[in-house]
Amino acid sequence: MNKLVLIGNGMAGVACIEQILKFRQDFDITIFGDETHVNYNRILLSSVLAGEKSSSDIVLNSIEWYQTNGIRARLGVAIREIDQARKVVIDQDGNETEFDQLIIATGSSPFVPQVEGVNKENIHVFRTLDDTRALLEKSAPGAKAVVIGGGLLGLEAARGLQVQGCDVSVVHLMDTLMERQLDPAGGACLQRKMEELGVRVLLGRKTEAFLGNGHVQGLRFAGGEEIGADLVVVAAGIRPNAQLAREAGLKVNRGIVVNDFMQTSHPDIYAVGECAEHNGMVYGLVAPLYEQGKALAAAVAGRTAPGFSGANLSTKLKIMGVDVFSAGSIEEQGEGLETVRYEDPSQGVYKRVFLRNNRLVGAILVGDTTDDRKYLEWLRSGEDLSAHRRHLLFPPPMADAGSDVAAMADSETVCGCMGVTKGEIVHAIHEHGVSTLAQLKDRTRASTGCGSCAGTCSSILRAVSPDFEDESRKTICGCLPFTQEQLRTMIRTQKLRSPQDVLDIYGNGEGCAVCKPALSYLVDVTWCGDHHEDRSARFINDRVHANIQKDGTFSVVPRMRGGVTTPAELRRIADVAEKYKVPLVKVTGSQRLDLLGVRKEDLPAVWEELGMPSGQAYTKGVRMVKTCVGNQFCRFGTQDAISAGVELETRLENLYTPHKFKLAVVGCPRNCAEATVKDVGLIGQEGSWQIVVGGAAGKGVRKADLLTTVETTEEALEASEVFFQYYRENANYLERSYDFVERLGIEKIRKETIYAAPEVRQALLDRLRKSKDKSYDAWLERLAPRPSQFVTIQPMEHQTV
Amino acid sequence: MKWIRITETENIPPREGRVIAAGKELPADPIAIFNLGDRFVAIENRCPHGGGPLADGIVGGATVTCPLHNWRICLDSGRVSQPCDGAASTVRTFPVRVDEGVLLVGISETPR
Ligand code: SRM
Numbered sequence: 001m002n003k004l005v006l007i008g009n010g011m012a013g014v015a016c017i018e019q020i021l022k023f024r025q026d027f028d029i030t031i032f033g034d035e036t037h038v039n040y041n042r043i044l045l046s047s048v049l050a051g052e053k054s055s056s057d058i059v060l061n062s063i064e065w066y067q068t069n070g071i072r073a074r075l076g077v078a079i080r081e082i083d084q085a086r087k088v089v090i091d092q093d094g095n096e097t098e099f100d101q102l103i104i105a106t107g108s109s110p111f112v113p114q115v116e117g118v119n120k121e122n123i124h125v126f127r128t129l130d131d132t133r134a135l136l137e138k139s140a141p142g143a144k145a146v147v148i149g150g151g152l153l154g155l156e157a158a159r160g161l162q163v164q165g166c167d168v169s170v171v172h173l174m175d176t177l178m179e180r181q182l183d184p185a186g187g188a189c190l191q192r193k194m195e196e197l198g199v200r201v202l203l204g205r206k207t208e209a210f211l212g213n214g215h216v217q218g219l220r221f222a223g224g225e226e227i228g229a230d231l232v233v234v235a236a237g238i239r240p241n242a243q244l245a246r247e248a249g250l251k252v253n254r255g256i257v258v259n260d261f262m263q264t265s266h267p268d269i270y271a272v273g274e275c276a277e278h279n280g281m282v283y284g285l286v287a288p289l290y291e292q293g294k295a296l297a298a299a300v301a302g303r304t305a306p307g308f309s310g311a312n313l314s315t316k317l318k319i320m321g322v323d324v325f326s327a328g329s330i331e332e333q334g335e336g337l338e339t340v341r342y343e344d345p346s347q348g349v350y351k352r353v354f355l356r357n358n359r360l361v362g363a364i365l366v367g368d369t370t371d372d373r374k375y376l377e378w379l380r381s382g383e384d385l386s387a388h389r390r391h392l393l394f395p396p397p398m399a400d401a402g403s404d405v406a407a408m409a410d411s412e413t414v415c416g417c418m419g420v421t422k423g424e425i426v427h428a429i430h431e432h433g434v435s436t437l438a439q440l441k442d443r444t445r446a447s448t449g450c451g452s453c454a455g456t457c458s459s460i461l462r463a464v465s466p467d468f469e470d471e472s473r474k475t476i477c478g479c480l481p482f483t484q485e486q487l488r489t490m491i492r493t494q495k496l497r498s499p500q501d502v503l504d505i506y507g508n509g510e511g512c513a514v515c516k517p518a519l520s521y522l523v524d525v526t527w528c529g530d531h532h533e534d535r536s537a538r539f540i541n542d543r544v545h546a547n548i549q550k551d552g553t554f555s556v557v558p559r560m561r562g563g564v565t566t567p568a569e570l571r572r573i574a575d576v577a578e579k580y581k582v583p584l585v586k587v588t589g590s591q592r593l594d595l596l597g598v599r600k601e602d603l604p605a606v607w608e609e610l611g612m613p614s615g616q617a618y619t620k621g622v623r624m625v626k627t628c629v630g631n632q633f634c635r636f637g638t639q640d641a642i643s644a645g646v647e648l649e650t651r652l653e654n655l656y657t658p659h660k661f662k663l664a665v666v667g668c669p670r671n672c673a674e675a676t677v678k679d680v681g682l683i684g685q686e687g688s689w690q691i692v693v694g695g696a697a698g699k700g701v702r703k704a705d706l707l708t709t710v711e712t713t714e715e716a717l718e719a720s721e722v723f724f725q726y727y728r729e730n731a732n733y734l735e736r737s738y739d740f741v742e743r744l745g746i747e748k749i750r751k752e753t754i755y756a757a758p759e760v761r762q763a764l765l766d767r768l769r770k771s772k773d774k775s776y777d778a779w780l781e782r783l784a785p786r787p788s789q790f791v792t793i794q795p796m797e798h799q800t801v
Numbered sequence: 802m803k804w805i806r807i808t809e810t811e812n813i814p815p816r817e818g819r820v821i822a823a824g825k826e827l828p829a830d831p832i833a834i835f836n837l838g839d840r841f842v843a844i845e846n847r848c849p850h851g852g853g854p855l856a857d858g859i860v861g862g863a864t865v866t867c868p869l870h871n872w873r874i875c876l877d878s879g880r881v882s883q884p885c886d887g888a889a890s891t892v893r894t895f896p897v898r899v900d901e902g903v904l905l906v907g908i909s910e911t912p913r
């Protein structure tokens with residue numbers, strides 16, 4: 001077998017091996033990588049630093065992949081020497097490995113300017129998973145972090161550190177951020193956005209020295225200015241790792257010189273990725289590197305295929321809420337060059353395109369990158385844009401929503417990282433029945449690079465796939481540009497325990513009446529009640545545990561589990577109503593009593609004298625369990641509905657939910673307590689219970705779906721609890737169970753609740769128990785009220801000053 | 802301008818409002834005082850929509866949302882910021898200062 005050796009277990013090299021395996025299986029392959037990790041997606045290190053992904057989320061090829069393909073992976077082993085005459089590579093321990101063909105894919109290394117003090121502690125680079133872990137360890141809320149370099153990498157590092165709570169400054173040598181991709185106006189627009197996020201930007205600063213003894217404590221710039229720093233990240237550019245090739249006598253300029261088939265000056269030695277130099281160009285983005293890999297793979301496998309002929313470069317910044325795109329050449333001047341621009345500072349939008357002879361040569365988009373694909377396609381095709389001159393910066397008004405996808409050519413690249421075209425996606429949908437983004441990723445690798453094309457992929461799925469299911473991408477409000485799903489992840493990974501922390505780090509720091517209650521719920525459910533309760537983020541009902549009325553008074557509904565009461569309770573209710581002159585006592589639609597028109601000041605005393613727990617009638621929480629009399633008295637009853645209902649209410653009361661949650665238990669299918677139109681209903685039958693979920697009889701009517709049928713009451717209670725916790729963890733805030741069940745579909749819900757693996761079910765129950773342990777009857781706050789929680793403040797003595 | 806001593810600052814938790822009972826030196830309509838985290842503001846406790854108790858609203862930045870029907874009122878100017886209704890009247894605002902941990906509200910001597 002042909003011995004094929006790869007040096008460098010990184011993105012370009014391993015992608016090339018994957019491509020080779022598609023052509024031929026008969027190579028004996030060895031991969032050397034000096035990092036100890038399996039091949040991972042380096043691009044997403046920014047997301048790991050920002051806590052959006054974990055290190056296991058970014059693995060590209062697991063260890064099983066190496067094994068099933070018979071690849072010898074030598075991880076944590078660096079190659080020290082290539083002997084091109086004897087065709088062997090020599091590793092750090094002096095071991096030799098022979099090759100018939102060799103691929104060098106050593107990538108590049110961060111460039112660190114050798115200024116005074118550069119070896120101090122806490123000065124880092126940002127290139128590998130280990131670097132990222134070190135940064136995560138060193139970053140801490142309040143730490144002063146300085147990032148040197150205002151390019152793509154520096155800005156992403158800055159945002160990541162800021163999300164970790166650091167106080168971040170970006171120091172840039174030039175007068176424009178990302179000056180290789182942006183013009184001064186675009187750079188200024190980007191700078192405003194970074195500053196709005198809370199990142200300080202210092203331009204035109206040349207670092208002259210790192211200060212401090214041992215640990216870095218600050219930086220000094222040319223001119224003498226100094227700033228403090230506890231942590232420094234140097235992101236000042238990269239240098240190709242070409243030393244190994246140079247010492248081996250291969251032809252090397254800046255990178256290892258290769259031809260269109262990525263062959264070096266030795267016919268059996270190839271180079272690919274950031275270490276290679278093709279036609280005077282060294283590429284630092286994955287899209288062209290994958291193209292190189294394809295050309296190389298074909299050559300090694302003995303195929304005739306077109307060689308690599310250079311690539312258009314496009315860049316996208318991966319910071320949520322800061323959209324930046326740049327492609328092609330953005331030279332300001334040149335023969336026959338025209339530029340067209342649009343700018344709206346109030347919206348933070350800047351767009352500029354560069355044309356020569358009516359053909360696109362470059363584009364800059366800041367603040368609105370929705371049309372990036374269109375520009376990439378125009379760059380690729382080089383088409384004459386005379387006909388589009390009126391719509392260069394904005395799409396023509398749209399005839400129908402699907403036309404955007406329809407207007408794309410099949411050859412148009414959707415995923416720039418993986419080089420996947422619209423045609424390939426459509427093919428996957430038709431030929432392989434792909435209908436979700438996750439399946440599409442598996443099948444085509446589209447959207448597995450930087451992920452910024454996910455929106456376009458979803459649009460194509462929506463337009464083409466007959467059974468496409470939309471992942472809800474709605475944000476709560478303008479204060480926070482994220483979906484609830486993203487927020488849950490951020491809260492969990494960043495260990496955020498209060499709504500204000502979320503707003504400070506991810507939002508505008510202020511919040512509003514829409515997002516604050518939602519965040520309050522999300523931190524509560526994520527931490528199973530072990531969060532920092534911030535009452536200022538709660539609606540008034542949840543600050544005083546009663547329902548505000550139109551005149552500013554409150555209503556009080558004590559809990560009557562299962563709708564069952566006693567003469568003593570009724571007597572106390574009557575006494576309280578008289579003593580506090582309650583204007584109205586009413587039997588509610590939920591089988592209990594409502595005292596309406598109570599003054600805020602009287603609430604604690606009213607609760608005390610009622611001696612009953614809160615019925616949570618004012619909140620997004622567990623309202624009640626309605627019951628019918630069941631077999632205790634009813635001649636048709638088959639099950640003990642009252643006992644089951646009281647037990648169910650006892651297990652779930654005092655817990656909070658995305659929207660109010662109402663249950664009912666009935667003793668037979670005559671359904672006297674309307675269980676089929678409740679969030680959860682238990683319907684007794686001879687020898688079994690049906691559990692139904694997602695019913696409604698409010699604004700709309702929806703018959704609940706059957707979740708499962710079980711034999712014992714205990715099983716019925718447990719199935720209800722599992723569904724209840726699943727709803728708490730997965731529904732959007734303010735999504736009633738009837739919308740939730742409709743959106744997910746009962747099959748999926750069954751699969752993930754009652755049919756889930758025992759450990760999964762148990763974990764749901766454990767989290768429910770944990771929340772339950774932390775929960776308490778809100779009316780007990782009367783014993784230790786918060787500052788002036790229920791009182792009207794009486795002014796101090798009326799003194800004139 | 803008369804400055805009326807109202808209460809200790811700790812009686813109004815951050816980002817919440819409280820109602821002050823009307824008194825002989827204070828206007829007949831109760832005042833609401835809000836703690837914005839870094840400063841305090843005072844306005845009349847009456848929503849221009851339907852008289853809702855603004856002190857019970859949720860505060861975001863320097864805006865309060867009325868608990869009854871979600872009108873938003875700017876706490877600095879007293880103006881309604883949402884809905885856009887030109888006819889909506891402005892809520893009366895009052896200056897506030899803190900003196901040794903005590904909040905004082907300024908009442909102009911010539912009633913408006
Ligand atoms: C008091 C009561 C009416 C009564 O006198 O019977 C009532 C009163 C209110 N309902 Fe209700 N609902 C009451 C039973 C119901 C029922 C019947 C039931 O629970 O079996 C329903 C239909 C079932 C359901 O929940 O869907 C019901 C469907 C609604 C809805 C529509 C919900 C929906 O999504 O379809 C709202 C509006 C909302 O929540 O957005 C609502 C909202 C309200 C609010 C909270 C409006 C508000 O925000 O101020 C009312 C509060 C009055 C107050 O100041 O106390 N109320 N409401 C009932 C209290 C039950 C209890 O003991 O806790």
Ligand SMILES: Cc1cc2nc3c(=O)[nH]c(=O)nc-3n(C[C@H](O)[C@H](O)[C@H](O)COP(=O)(O)OP(=O)(O)OC[C@H]3O[C@@H](n4cnc5c(N)ncnc54)[C@H](O)[C@@H]3O)c2cc1C
Pocket residue numbers: 007008009010011012013032033034035042043044045046077078079080105106107108126127128153156241244272273274275283284285286287289316318417450
């Ligand atoms: C934080 C970050 C964000 C990025 N974002 C983007 C983006 O949004 N879009 C984009 O297109 N690109 C992005 N990039 C760049 C992209 O990751 C690189 O272009 C790509 O990884 C290069 O692939 P490569 O295989 O050439 O090098 P690498 O992926 O670096 O792989 C080279 C491997 O070889 C190993 N190696 C080196 N020398 C030896 C030796 N002597 N023996 C054994 N092993 C050796 C190295 O340790 C490394 O593991 C980003 C990079 C970083 C760090």
Ligand code: SF4
Pocket residue numbers: none
């Ligand atoms: S039906 Fe309407 S008016 Fe009656 S209690 Fe419910 S919300 Fe209020």
Ligand code: FES
Pocket residue numbers: 848849850851852853867868869870871872
């Ligand atoms: S009373 Fe304030 S919004 Fe209606």
